[in-house]
Amino acid sequence: MCVRPAVLICIDGWGVTSETRGNAIAAAHTPVMTALSKVDGQYAVIRAHGLDVGLPDGNMGNSEVGHLTIGAGRIEYQDLVRINRSIENGTFASAPALVDAFSRAKSGTKRMHFLGLVSDGGVHSHITHLFELLKAAKAAGVEQCFVHFIADGRDTPPSSATTYLQQVLDFTKELQYGTVATVMGRFYAMDRDKRWDRIEKAFRCILCGQGDVIAAGSPVSALEKRYEAGETDEFLKPMIFDRDGIVHTGDTLVCFNFRADRMREIVEAIGIAPPFDTKGYTVRELRLLNVPTDLSVVQFTLYNKAFSKLPVVVPPDSMDMTLAEVVASRNLAQAHVAETEKYAHVTFFFNGGKEAVLPNEDRVMIPSPKHVATYDLAPTMSVAEVADAVCTAIASKKYAFIVCNLAPPDMVGHTGNYKQTVVACEATDTAIGRILDACNASNTTLFITADHGNAEVMLDEQGNPKTSHTTNPVPFIMTGDNRLKFRVTTGGLQDVAPTILRVMGLPVPEQMTGKSMLLE
Structure with a gap:
C-alpha cells in the first residue's frame, strides 16, 4: 500500500479575524503563514467553537475539545454538554458516585466539600454545576457543606472573581446552605506541569488550614483588597474564610472541574498520596501538619486512569477509530510531539481521551520553560525545540504521520501581554517555516490548523487585556502538491482528520462523521 506521509501542525490559540485592533497575529511578522493563506485552493477557514466541537452553542473552544475533535474526526458532546443535559433532564443528582458520596457524608462526619474553578468560562468548569451540587447535597440531607473556591482569571477577565464569589454567596444565602471556606x-x-510547590500551597490551605486567615469583613472585600495590592484572580494567594471549613479526617470531597488535565495534580495530592513526602517533608512533619486521612474523594470526570479507585460522577464515553488509530491499524509508524504544557493534547486528547500508547506510536515531550512564573517572560517557550524534534522525525522517513502542537500563541496570549504575544506568534511562524521546509524536502504533505482562537483578540471592548479564548474560526491549510485542492473553503475541526486520511490514501472509517474537504 502506497501511503503519502503527512504532518499536522496544530497551532494553539491562532484564530482568524479581519479585526486588527488588539490582534497580536496581525501585528506580528509572519511571512510563512501569510504566504500560505494566499495559496489558491489550499487555504480554508473552519469552525472551532460551540456545537461544532460538542460544546454549548456560542461557547468558546478550548485546547481539549479542539484536539479531541481534530483527532476523532467527529463531533462528540463534551462533558460540559453531557452534564448540562443531565441537569436539564433531572438525572444529575442521581449519579451513583454522587449518591454514594452523599450517603457516606451523612453516615460519617456529616461534612461535604466541593472543590473547583468557580466561573462561567466553561473551559474547566461551570459555576452552575456548583450550584446544582449544593442543591443536591442539601436535598440529600448532608448537614454541612463547604466550598473551596478556585479563582479563574484566564478564561474570564483577570479581576472578575469578585463577581462569581458574590454569586456563590448570594446562592448559599438564598439556599440557606453552604459556606465558602x-x-x-x-x-x-x-x-499541570509538576510544579509541586504551587500544589503544596493549595494542599496546605484546604487540608491543613495554612493560609491568609480572613477573620473579619466580607470575602468580596478581601478580594478587592488583593486587587488593590496588584494580585489578579489567577494568582490570588490562598485565603481561609472559615477555619472549620478545611477538610477534616473522614470528610467527603467532590472535585467539580470537568476538564481533567489541571485537576490531576491536586487530586493526586489529596486523594491518592501527597507527593510532598519526597519533596522536603518527612512523614513526621506531615503528621504534625495534621493532614487529614480516610478521605472520600470524588472525581467529576475521570481525571486519570491511575485514579481508578476514586469514584467518577460522569464516566467517559469510548471513542473508537480516531485518526491515530486508523494509522496504527495499518501498522504505520506515527509521532506525536509537543512541549510539556500541551503534551496531553497531542496524546491523550488527540487519541480520543485514551492514555494507552498505540502500536508504532512514538511520543516526544519537550520540556516547557520552568524558570519563569508566566510565559510572557519566555514568549518563545520551547517552540524551536519542538520544531527541531519534528524536523528530525520527518528526516528519519520513519513516520507516515506526525502531529505536533505549537503552544506559544495560546500560552502567552493567556497572560494578556500583547507585545510578548506578538513575539510568540513570530516565533511560531518561524517554527512553521522550518517544518514546511522539511516537509517539502521529503515529499510530505503538511497540514496546519489550530484548536481555537486566542492571540487574535488581546483586548476587550473596553480596551482592557483579554486573556481568554475566542469564538473565531481557525485556519486549515494544506501544502505540497499543487494538484491537491480543497473543494470547499469552510468547514469544522471534525473535517480535518477525514481530509488528512484521504490525502494519505487511507480509508475514512464510518465512525468519523466529519467530511473530507479534499477536491477529488
Missing part, C-alpha cells in the same frame, strides 16, 4: 487562584490549585 477557602479561596485561591488557579495558579496554585490547577498546575
Whole structure:
C-alpha cells in the first residue's frame, strides 16, 4: 500500500479575524503563514467553537475539545454538554458516585466539600454545576457543606472573581446552605506541569488550614483588597474564610472541574498520596501538619486512569477509530510531539481521551520553560525545540504521520501581554517555516490548523487585556502538491482528520462523521 506521509501542525490559540485592533497575529511578522493563506485552493477557514466541537452553542473552544475533535474526526458532546443535559433532564443528582458520596457524608462526619474553578468560562468548569451540587447535597440531607473556591482569571477577565464569589454567596444565602471556606487562584490549585510547590500551597490551605486567615469583613472585600495590592484572580494567594471549613479526617470531597488535565495534580495530592513526602517533608512533619486521612474523594470526570479507585460522577464515553488509530491499524509508524504544557493534547486528547500508547506510536515531550512564573517572560517557550524534534522525525522517513502542537500563541496570549504575544506568534511562524521546509524536502504533505482562537483578540471592548479564548474560526491549510485542492473553503475541526486520511490514501472509517474537504 502506497501511503503519502503527512504532518499536522496544530497551532494553539491562532484564530482568524479581519479585526486588527488588539490582534497580536496581525501585528506580528509572519511571512510563512501569510504566504500560505494566499495559496489558491489550499487555504480554508473552519469552525472551532460551540456545537461544532460538542460544546454549548456560542461557547468558546478550548485546547481539549479542539484536539479531541481534530483527532476523532467527529463531533462528540463534551462533558460540559453531557452534564448540562443531565441537569436539564433531572438525572444529575442521581449519579451513583454522587449518591454514594452523599450517603457516606451523612453516615460519617456529616461534612461535604466541593472543590473547583468557580466561573462561567466553561473551559474547566461551570459555576452552575456548583450550584446544582449544593442543591443536591442539601436535598440529600448532608448537614454541612463547604466550598473551596478556585479563582479563574484566564478564561474570564483577570479581576472578575469578585463577581462569581458574590454569586456563590448570594446562592448559599438564598439556599440557606453552604459556606465558602477557602479561596485561591488557579495558579496554585490547577498546575499541570509538576510544579509541586504551587500544589503544596493549595494542599496546605484546604487540608491543613495554612493560609491568609480572613477573620473579619466580607470575602468580596478581601478580594478587592488583593486587587488593590496588584494580585489578579489567577494568582490570588490562598485565603481561609472559615477555619472549620478545611477538610477534616473522614470528610467527603467532590472535585467539580470537568476538564481533567489541571485537576490531576491536586487530586493526586489529596486523594491518592501527597507527593510532598519526597519533596522536603518527612512523614513526621506531615503528621504534625495534621493532614487529614480516610478521605472520600470524588472525581467529576475521570481525571486519570491511575485514579481508578476514586469514584467518577460522569464516566467517559469510548471513542473508537480516531485518526491515530486508523494509522496504527495499518501498522504505520506515527509521532506525536509537543512541549510539556500541551503534551496531553497531542496524546491523550488527540487519541480520543485514551492514555494507552498505540502500536508504532512514538511520543516526544519537550520540556516547557520552568524558570519563569508566566510565559510572557519566555514568549518563545520551547517552540524551536519542538520544531527541531519534528524536523528530525520527518528526516528519519520513519513516520507516515506526525502531529505536533505549537503552544506559544495560546500560552502567552493567556497572560494578556500583547507585545510578548506578538513575539510568540513570530516565533511560531518561524517554527512553521522550518517544518514546511522539511516537509517539502521529503515529499510530505503538511497540514496546519489550530484548536481555537486566542492571540487574535488581546483586548476587550473596553480596551482592557483579554486573556481568554475566542469564538473565531481557525485556519486549515494544506501544502505540497499543487494538484491537491480543497473543494470547499469552510468547514469544522471534525473535517480535518477525514481530509488528512484521504490525502494519505487511507480509508475514512464510518465512525468519523466529519467530511473530507479534499477536491477529488
